[in-house]
Amino acid sequence: MHAKVVVVGSLNMDLIVRTPRFPVGGETLAGHGFATAPGGKGANQAVAAARLGTTVAMVGCVGGDAHGAELRAGLLAEGIDCSAVAKVPGVATGIATILVDDAGQNAIVIAAGGNAEMTAERLADHDALLQAADIVIAQLEVPMATVEATLVRGHELGRTVILNPAPAVGPLPAHWYGLVDYLIPNESEAALLTGLPVDSPETALQAAQRLLEAGARRVLVTLGSQGVLYADGERHMHLPVEPVVAVDTTAAGDTFVGGFAAGLAEGLPLEAAIRLGQQAAALAVTRPGAQPSIPHRHELPA
Structure with a gap:
């Protein structure tokens, strides 16, 4: 299968606990x-892109355990090409322990497990997938060297490269910015990348401008219930979102x-592609869980 979108990144089993509020130390x-x-x-x-109508391939690693088998089977059931999802014996599959409070906010602790085995060498073994793709997506839950190799190769091939810098722990390597076509942080990630406070469309624009100065081509700062702030070297726009009651x-x-x-893979104009992502995310937060909450295209407004 020639996938239009190739995602290089993490696979975790989420362990979700509902709680009235987040505990404090020792509680x-x-x-x-x-x-x-x-x-x-x-x-x-990968699941979101597949459910919303495009062909997808996943590149990553799971452990040789039941969690890994379940994760891989789940992606296959979505029609996602898993030929590059490796099973690594003797290693636990990555997990995320997620606390969700009664307001729908979450706090997450991850253990990388098999995701740490997703090396640049493994990525090179699947170069044909990148060559056949239109869009390459990376995040920061696999080793940084692998993320860099993904960005470099996607850029070399002239593919549309999307980086979701999450979870961010500080500024990105300076030379990464020029490799990325769309940098998509949320408020806290944009703040960590720039050192600026980000809590509104106005402050998001300031952060986006700082990221553009660093070399990013296009920046989308996701602001939760406040929508999305888009900026490039020529223009910027704020796209609000209809309010919903968040469950998770x-x-x-x-x-x-x-x-x-x-x-983007479908060829939609930029603003329409952003709206598609917004509509899907707005529906997802009204449902519990990670992948179980992600909607299919037919569930969205026409």
Whole structure:
């Protein structure tokens, strides 16, 4: 299969605990629900792009355990090409422990497991997938050397390169910016990348301008209920979103990235591709879980 979108990134099993609020240090709280669900930023974005109408291939690693088998089977059921999802014996599949409070906000701790085995050498083994793609997506839940190799190769091939710098821990390597066609941080990630406070469309624009000065071609700052701020070297626009009642914000950003990529792969104009991602993310936050919350294209407004 020649996938229009290739996602290089993480696959996690999410362990989700519902809690009235987040505990403070040393405190034990009684939760009121537990579930497991397939997740990982890379896999979430792959599922979103597939459900929203494009062909997708996933490049990543799982462990030789039941979680890994379940994650791979789930992607295959979505019609995603998993020929480049490696099973690594003797290693645990990545997991994310997710606390979701009654306001729908989440706090997440991840253990990389098999995702740490996704090396640049493994990526090189699947270069044919990148060559056949239109769009290449990366995040930061696999080794940085692998992310860099993804950006470099995607750029060399003239593909549309999307980087979701999540989870961000600080500024990106300076030479990465020129390799990326669309940089898509959320508010906290944009703040970490720039050192600027980001809590509104106005402050998001300031951060986006700083990222453009660093060499990014186009920046989309996702602002949750405040919509998306887009900026490039010539223009900027704020696209608000219809208010919804959030149940669980897990994978909202991933759904946006996958939906936006699906829109680009379909040939939609930029603003329409952003709207597609926004509509999908807005529906996703009204449902629990990561991949279980991601909508199909037919569920979205026409």
